[in-house]
Amino acid sequence: MSSVETPAGPAAELLDVDLERVVAGLPKVSLHCHLIGSGEAETIVDLARKHDVVLDGGRTAEDLFDHAGYEDLDEFLRVLDVAGSVIRDVDDFHRVAYESLTRGGAAHNVLYREIFLSPPGHPGVPYRTILDGVRAGMRDAEADTGIRSNLIVGLNRNDSAAAASELVDIVIENRVDEVLGIGLDYSEAIGPPEKFWKAFRRAGEAGLNRTAHSESGPPHHIETILDLLGCSRVDHGYHVVDDPDITRRCVEERVPFTCTPVSSDIGRYSGSGDGTHLRIKQMIDAGLVVTIDSDDPPMFGTDPTHDFRVLARALGYGLDQLAALTMNGVEATWLDAADKAALAARARTMIGALEPGAQGLR
Numbered sequence: 001m002s003s004v005e006t007p008a009g010p011a012a013e014l015l016d017v018d019l020e021r022v023v024a025g026l027p028k029v030s031l032h033c034h035l036i037g038s039g040e041a042e043t044i045v046d047l048a049r050k051h052d053v054v055l056d057g058g059r060t061a062e063d064l065f066d067h068a069g070y071e072d073l074d075e076f077l078r079v080l081d082v083a084g085s086v087i088r089d090v091d092d093f094h095r096v097a098y099e100s101l102t103r104g105g106a107a108h109n110v111l112y113r114e115i116f117l118s119p120p121g122h123p124g125v126p127y128r129t130i131l132d133g134v135r136a137g138m139r140d141a142e143a144d145t146g147i148r149s150n151l152i153v154g155l156n157r158n159d160s161a162a163a164a165s166e167l168v169d170i171v172i173e174n175r176v177d178e179v180l181g182i183g184l185d186y187s188e189a190i191g192p193p194e195k196f197w198k199a200f201r202r203a204g205e206a207g208l209n210r211t212a213h214s215e216s217g218p219p220h221h222i223e224t225i226l227d228l229l230g231c232s233r234v235d236h237g238y239h240v241v242d243d244p245d246i247t248r249r250c251v252e253e254r255v256p257f258t259c260t261p262v263s264s265d266i267g268r269y270s271g272s273g274d275g276t277h278l279r280i281k282q283m284i285d286a287g288l289v290v291t292i293d294s295d296d297p298p299m300f301g302t303d304p305t306h307d308f309r310v311l312a313r314a315l316g317y318g319l320d321q322l323a324a325l326t327m328n329g330v331e332a333t334w335l336d337a338a339d340k341a342a343l344a345a346r347a348r349t350m351i352g353a354l355e356p357g358a359q360g361l362r
């Protein structure tokens, strides 16, 4: 699993114990997590029962998310749509958001999350219903655990450009403080970024932040995302390292990339599918602003701690490197300067408490 040589025997165990302490205790900033994809299998099965739906030919919580069995992105997205189709009413959205932020967030020391919503993934559900349930879940999660959160509305690139523009109109007509911006996901091969320039222009004119996925596309998609769509972040973006000029530009402009080690390894976007996370390593080594998150955690058998764990093991990282990834996340948020500074201070305090000499002081 690990490409890094580690000593065998008691020394290795000690290393693992220390790694566990660090990855569990590390404060985390979550900028790439999809609401539908963070629904726990038991919850999705429960909601299907509640709405009298037979899930995908009778799947149970045990076999709903067979992450080793997604043939390709289309198969994964099909299962994602199955899950989204049973999240329907205000209570459902409350439950999924709350569980994602508490058990799937605060329990892993996620201090702050910008959650991707996918309105087209809930056919027939009014946008207001989604907002009402999710915002209530966010408020309750913050009251119970302290986790803070905001929202990104994901446009579905499998849909038409007109449908994406209509969704942006709905977002603008139903403006709430928590919705900080828009994103673009689903299949990059079907919907290249330039197809959505009008929707993104309209969002920009309305003062919304913008980001877009590029997991498999060529490096020039990154330029399109930045220059035509006006994005201030890139989700995944692994192929940036295939073009030294675009890489240099992104380093200079400190463009953040939200990388997701486990899901991208399973999807073979980060290069290998062999656990080496090669492209993420190349991005970090090139000096890019890389942040780490877990994408669709239960669907890929991961969680926020585990994504840091596999990356740390594969790249031989310790506290300093992992803390730098968290601080990149703070920088990459769409929070205003005061909130960002407060988040940075909280994260630094928690990182300080993880320093080897700090234990005795607790």
Ligand code: HPA
Pocket: 034, 037, 080, 185, 186, 187, 213, 263, 295, 296
């Ligand atoms: N890839 C593309 N779109 C998505 C994903 C993903 O892994 N998860 C949710 N939307």
Ligand code: ZN
Pocket: 032, 034, 185, 213, 235, 295
């Ligand atoms: Zn994603």
